[in-house]
Amino acid sequence: DGGITQSPKYLFRKEGQNVTLSCEQNLNHDAMYWYRQDPGQGLRLIYYSQIVNDFQKGDIAEGYSVSREKKESFPLTVTSAQKNPTAFYLCASSITGVGANVLTFGAGSRLTVL
Amino acid sequence: GDSVVQTEGQVLPSEGDSLIVNCSYETTQYPSLFWYVQYPGEGPQLHLKAMKANDKGRNKGFEAMYRKETTSFHLEKDSVQESDSAVYFCALSGSSGSARQLTFGSGTQLTVLP
Numbered sequence: 001d002g003g004i005t006q007s008p009k010y011l012f013r014k015e016g017q018n019v020t021l022s023c024e025q026n027l028n029h030d031a032m033y034w035y036r037q038d039p040g041q042g043l044r045l046i047y048y049s050q051i052v053n054d055f056q057k058g059d060i061a062e063g064y065s066v067s068r069e070k071k072e073s074f075p076l077t078v079t080s081a082q083k084n085p086t087a088f089y090l091c092a093s094s095i096t097g098v099g100a101n102v103l104t105f106g107a108g109s110r111l112t113v114l
Numbered sequence: 115g116d117s118v119v120q121t122e123g124q125v126l127p128s129e130g131d132s133l134i135v136n137c138s139y140e141t142t143q144y145p146s147l148f149w150y151v152q153y154p155g156e157g158p159q160l161h162l163k164a165m166k167a168n169d170k171g172r173n174k175g176f177e178a179m180y181r182k183e184t185t186s187f188h189l190e191k192d193s194v195q196e197s198d199s200a201v202y203f204c205a206l207s208g209s210s211g212s213a214r215q216l217t218f219g220s221g222t223q224l225t226v227l228p
Contacts, residue, residue, distance in 0.1 A: 101207035
C-alpha cells in the first residue's frame with residue numbers, strides 16, 4: 001500500500017545537537033511538506049517542496065533546514081538554532097494542481113530535547 | 115491573513131450523545147473547508163471536505179455544512195461511539211487550492227465516554 005514513512009518515531013537529543021528526521025513517500029506525489037504540532041496550537045507549516053531540488057519556507061522555518069534531492073524523500077534537519085525543538089513533527093504529501101489541498105500525512109516523529 | 119477558530123479544546127460526550135464541534139473561519143478568499151481526524155499514534159487524515167458554500171461534507175455518520183453567511187463549518191454527529199475518540203482539526207484552503215494555503219485550527223480532542 002502507498003503511504004508516507006517517517007523515522008524515527010521517537011528521538012531524543014541533547015541541546016546543541018542537530019538531528020535529521022526522515023520522510024519517504026511512495027504515492028508518486030510531487031509536493032511534500034513538514035508540519036510541527038504542539039498541544040493546543042494546531043499544525044504549523046515549516047517547509048514545503050513542490051518539485052525536486054526546490055523548496056520554500058513556511059510559517060516557522062527558522063532553525064530548520066530541508067533538502068529535496070529525490071521525489072520520494074524530504075528529510076528535515078532540526079538545527080541547534082531552533083530555540084524550542086521539542087515537538088511532534090509531521091510529514092505530508094499531495095498532488096499538485098486540482099486536489100493539491102488534500103494532504104496525506106505520515107505517522108509523525110516525536111522529538112524530545114533533553 | 116486567514117484564520118480558523120475551534121472554540122473547544124476538549125469535549126467529553128457519552129456514547130450515544132449527539133455532538134457538535136464548532137469551527138469558524140476568517141478569510142478574504144473563497145475557501146475550501148476540511149475536517150481532518152487524528153487517531154492516537156497516527157498522523158491526521160482527511161475526514162470530510164466541502165468545496166463551496168452550501169456543500170455538505172459527510173463521512174462515517176459525521177456531517178459538516180459549509181455556511182458562508184455565518185463563516186462556519188461545524189462538525190456534527192447524531193450519536194457518537196467510543197471509536198470516534200480522536201483529535202479533530204478544522205482547516206481551510208485558499209482559492210488557489212494549494213496546500214501551501216492550508217490554515218489549521220488548534221484542534222478539538224474528542225473523548226467519548228463508555
